[in-house]
Ligand SMILES: *[C@@H]1O[C@H](CO)[C@@H](O)[C@H](O)[C@H]1NC(C)=O
C-alpha cells in the first residue's frame with residue numbers, strides 16, 4: 001500500500017514537473033508516410049519505428065476527416081480544420097462560380113488553398129523564424145502570398161534520401177532558423193493501391209522499406225546531432241481498404257452520362273447535375289444498395305462536409321471496399337470512405353524533448369494535431385476544429401489524467417481514507433483500554449434519571 005501511495009505521488013510530480021522555461025523555440029519536423037494504415041503497426045514488423053516509439057509516444061488511431069483522401073487530410077493536419085472549412089474538399093474539385101478545376105496534377109492556384117492558413121505560413125509571420133518543406137500538399141503554393149522559405153516543387157521522382165538531406169540541411173544551417181519543417185513520402189499508399197492491404201507478401205516488403213526509411217531518418221538526425229533537440233512527428237493522412245472484383249458499382253447501368261458531370265469518382269463521387277437535380281438524385285438513389293446517395297443538404301452532420309461551394313449538389317458514398325465505376329470492370333483498392341471506419345485511420349508517433357517517453361494513447365482526431373503543433377512552436381493557433389486537451393497526455397509540459405491514472409488516484413485516496421479510519425478506530429480502542437469498567441459506569445449513569 002505504501003508503494004502504491006509512493007507511485008501515486010511520483011506520478012503526480014512527473015505529471016506536473018514540465019520544463020516551462022525553455023529559452024530557444026522548439027523545432028518540429030512533421031513527417032507523413034502516405035496511406036500508412038493504423039493496423040499495419042499490429043500486423044507487420046517495424047523494428048525502427050518501434051524503437052522510435054519506445055523512446056517517444058504512440059497514438060494508435062488517428063480519426064481523420066471525411067473524405068479520407070490525400071490532399072484534404074494533409075491540409076487538415078496543418079490547419080486543424082474540417083474539409084468544409086479549409087476548402088480542399090477532394091483531390092479533384094470544380095468551382096462552379098469561377099469554373100476553375102483542381103486536381104493532384106494541377107494544384108498550384110492559391111485560390112484553392114487560401115480559405116485557410118497552414119501552420120508553415122503562421123510560423124513565418126513570427127519574427128526570425130522560417131519554415132521548410134521537403135514536400136507536403138500545398139507547400140509549393142504561395143498560400144496568402146507565402147511559401148515556406150525553403151521548399152521543393154512536388155515531384156515523385158525525388159528520392160527519399162534527397163528529401164531527407166535537404167530538409168536536415170535547412171534545419172541545421174538557416175538564418176532565421178527553420179523551426180517548422182515537413183517531409184512527405186508516397187509509400188505505403190502507392191503499393192497499398194496496387195496490391196491491397198491484405199497482400200501480406202508484397203505489403204511485407206513495402207512496409208519493410210518504409211521502416212528502413214524511418215531508420216535512415218533517425219540515423220541521420222543522430223549523426224547530425226539533431227536527435228535530442230528536434231521534435232519529430234511521424235503520421236499519415238489515411239489508411240487503405242481491400243478491394244474486390246465483385247464489389248463494383250456501375251453508374252452507367254443507372255443513369256445516362258449526358259445528364260451529369262462527374263467531378264470526382266470513387267469511393268466518394270461528386271455529381272454536378274446537368275438536368276433537374278431531383279431527377280438525377282432519384283435515379284442514383286436506387287442504383288446500388290452498397291452506395292449511399294446524398295443531396296448536399298442531407299449529408300450527415302458527422303462528416304462535417306457540407307458548407308462549402310466546392311461540395312457538389314449530390315455525393316455518392318460507397319460502402320467499405322466497393323468501387324464506383326463508369327462501365328469498367330476493374331476495382332481499385334482505395335481510401336476515401338467514411339472516416340469512422342478504422343481501416344481509414346492512420347496512426348501518429350512522436351519523439352523529442354516535448355514528448356513523453358514510452359507513452360501509448362488510444363486515439364485523437366487528426367484536427368487535434370494542429371493545436372498541439374502550435375503549442376510546441378509557441379504559435380497562436382488560428383480558429384480551428386481541434387481540441388488541444390486531447391493531446392495533453394502526450395506532452396511533458398502538460399498536466400493530464402488518463403483513465404488508468406484516475407483509477408489509481410481513486411484507489412489511492414480510498415486506501416488513504418481506509419488507513420486513517422483504521423488508525424482512528426485503533427486509537428479509540430487504545431484509549432478505551434484503561435477504562436475496563438466503563439460499561440459498569442454507564443449502567444450507573446443510566447440509573448441516574450431513575451434516582452432523580
Ligand atoms: C529546463 O531546461 C533547461 C535547458 O534545457 C535546463 O538547463 C534545465 O535544467 C531544465 N530544468 C528542469 C527543471 O528540467
Ligand SMILES: *[C@@H]1O[C@H](CO)[C@@H](O)[C@H](O)[C@H]1NC(C)=O
Pocket residue numbers: 127128
Ligand atoms: C532577430 O534576430 C536578430 C539578429 O539575429 C536579433 O537582433 C533580433 O533581436 C531578433 N528578433 C527577435 C524578435 O528575436
Ligand SMILES: *[C@@H]1O[C@H](CO)[C@@H](O)[C@H](O)[C@H]1NC(C)=O
Pocket residue numbers: 151152153158162166
Ligand atoms: C537539394 O539540395 C541540393 C544541394 O543544395 C540541390 O542541388 C537540389 O536541387 C535540392 N533538391 C531539391 C529537390 O530541391
Ligand SMILES: *[C@@H]1O[C@H](CO)[C@@H](O)[C@H](O)[C@H]1NC(C)=O
Pocket residue numbers: 151152153
Ligand atoms: C518551382 O517551379 C516553378 C515553376 O516551374 C519555378 O519557377 C520555381 O523556381 C521552382 N521552385 C523551386 C524551389 O524549385
Ligand SMILES: *[C@@H]1O[C@H](CO)[C@@H](O)[C@H](O)[C@H]1NC(C)=O
Pocket residue numbers: 276277278279
Ligand atoms: C424537378 O423535377 C421534380 C419532379 O421530378 C419537380 O417537382 C421539380 O419542380 C423539378 N424542378 C425543376 C427546377 O425543374
Ligand SMILES: *[C@@H]1O[C@H](CO)[C@@H](O)[C@H](O)[C@H]1NC(C)=O
Pocket residue numbers: 252257327
Ligand atoms: C459500356 O460497355 C459496353 C460493353 O463494353 C459498351 O457496349 C457500351 O457502349 C458502354 N457504354 C458506355 C456508356 O460507354
Ligand SMILES: *[C@@H]1O[C@H](CO)[C@@H](O)[C@H](O)[C@H]1NC(C)=O
Pocket residue numbers: 081082085304383384385
Ligand atoms: C470549425 O472551425 C471553423 C473555424 O473556427 C468554424 O467556422 C466551424 O464552424 C467549425 N466547424 C464545426 C463543425 O464546429
Ligand SMILES: [Zn+2]
Pocket residue numbers: 034035069070071189237238
Ligand atoms: Zn494519401
